[in-house]
Amino acid sequence: MKTIERRSSCPINYSVEIFGDKWVLLLLRDLMFNGKNSFLEFRASDEKISSAVLTEKLNLLLNEGVISKITSPKNASKFIYLLTDKGIEMVPLMVEILSWGSRYNPDGGPKSLLYSIKRNKTKAITEIQDKLRSQRDSLTENQTTTV
16 A cells, blocks of 8 residues: 655644645545535536546545545446545535535535534534545445555
8 A cells, every 4th residue: 555755754744735625625624514426426526527537536535545446336447536534534524614614605615514614513524524534334234445
């Protein structure tokens, strides 16, 4: 498994080297909040990521253990990407980014999710994490992970 060559041992540097890229954050958004988990679904996002960049960013997240890749149970020639526990632990940070962005860009964001976060952020985060774990576990029950 290939990992990033670190510039320093600083924990902030480690985080920035993985998550300090707009495409990585948008992929996490799609996995966490938009129910996307395939290459074609990621490519269909409004931001129009190129295939080459998408492949690079998915490989980064795979190599860092943030996501896993399995064969689709519906189509053996298709892969789906799922958040690992390491990736699911990013939900609170992504909720904070979503909340901040919606405060200063009130026209954007999923209204029902934002309402849920405003009403009870801790509960919303737990529900999102539980849903992601449940979806992952149901898809991986009889699968072997591919990297």
